[in-house]
Amino acid sequence: MEFRSREGEARYAAFVEQAASAVVGLDFDGTLSPIVEDPDQATIHPDAPDVLVGLAEVVAAIAVITGRPARQALALGGLDEVGRAIAERGKELYIFGQYGNERWSSTRRRIISPRPPQGLASFVRSLPGVLRRHDAEDAHVELKGLAVAVHTRRLPDADAAYERLLPPLRALAEEHDLVVEPGRQVIEIRSGGMDKGHAVRTIVEELDAQAFLFAGDDLGDVEAFDAVARLRDEGLATLLVCSGSDEQRALARLADVVVDGPEGVLELLRRITKDAAG
Structure with missing residues (x-):
């Protein structure tokens, strides 16, 4: 795990301080799941379910924000069961699928989705x-x-x-x-009109979050990074995490923290859980 600057370290500390009112946003592929040649064969990191359930003890909510269909992310990640365990702790897991066009939560437990775009x-x-x-x-x-x-x-x-x-x-x-x-x-x-940045803003507004972390790994996450940067300018405690990729140096330059793939993301989330628990 590499903090990009002293400012990044300070942002980590500020986020941990506000953890109880924070939302943690996570991409799926390359962040929770290793990249594989066949996207249908992707699986969540085996340690991720326990890490996410533990994290839910110290934050307000967790949101998986992905380009994948919500149903696919639920199946490949076993996130239905993860959401059930998180709900038992009085917290919420959200899935924003297809860049936010689809939505699922561990409370409502059904996918809300629009019609396919014309064209x-x-x-x-x-x-x-x-x-x-x-x-x-x-x-x-x-x-x-x-x-x-x-x-x-x-x-x-x-x-x-x-x-x-x-x-x-x-x-x-x-x-x-x-x-x-x-x-x-x-x-x-x-279709246009929806992106990961819109999903970030939506959940922050709905939950009145006072802090937000987003972890992603490629160009599809730039809109989310931009949205988090704007939230920072509005006074929220924020942390941007790049799940390291030599292919996406542009995203790494925007990040506060760079970690080594899904293993590094989970290491960071464990650290947040420990530090926030005091």
């Missing part, structure tokens, strides 16, 4: 032709219901394929009034 079905019909023309027809296409993600991780030169596909996929998305969300060797296409 997504026609985008999907045009997608195979774009992949074929740009020598990426073996890219893994993940249909999420409210979005579609094109993963280049399985291709021979994943980074080159990503750079090759980003411009045409962005152009195709614009034709269908959709937006592009770049990630770590994944390009996601979805």
Whole structure:
């Protein structure tokens, strides 16, 4: 674990002091779950359930804010059971799926979701032709219901394929009034008007949180980092955590703390739990 500056250390101390009224926001892939080639095979770190339940003893709420569908995050993370254990302690676990378009909580225990965006079905019909023309027809296409993600991780030169596909996929998305969300060797296409930053602001307002921590690992988390930075300017105690990635140095530069992947995230959460408990 590396504090980026003395200011980062001070922000950690201020967050711990306000822990009882704090919300901890966490990305899923690369933060709670190691990155794998097949996104359907991702699993939460085995220590995460116990760490999250322990953390719930000292904070107001925990929110998993992810690009994945909420139902998928619940299944891959065993988060339904984690939420049940957290609820037994009088606290709340939230899942904001698909960048905040879907919502689940350990109290309501059902997913609230809008209809798929207009234009997504026609985008999907045009997608195979774009992949074929740009020598990426073996890219893994993940249909999420409210979005579609094109993963280049399985291709021979994943980074080159990503750079090759980003411009045409962005152009195709614009034709269908959709937006592009770049990630770590994944390009996601979805409706506009909702992002992780909006989810951060929503939960802070609803819970009247006095402190907020967000941990993420790639460009899809920049909006959340920006939202937390604005909350800091408004007087909240905040902490920004980058789940370290050589691929996303830009996110690391925005962080107060850089940790070594999901293992490092859990180490930090254990430390917060211990320090906040006094």
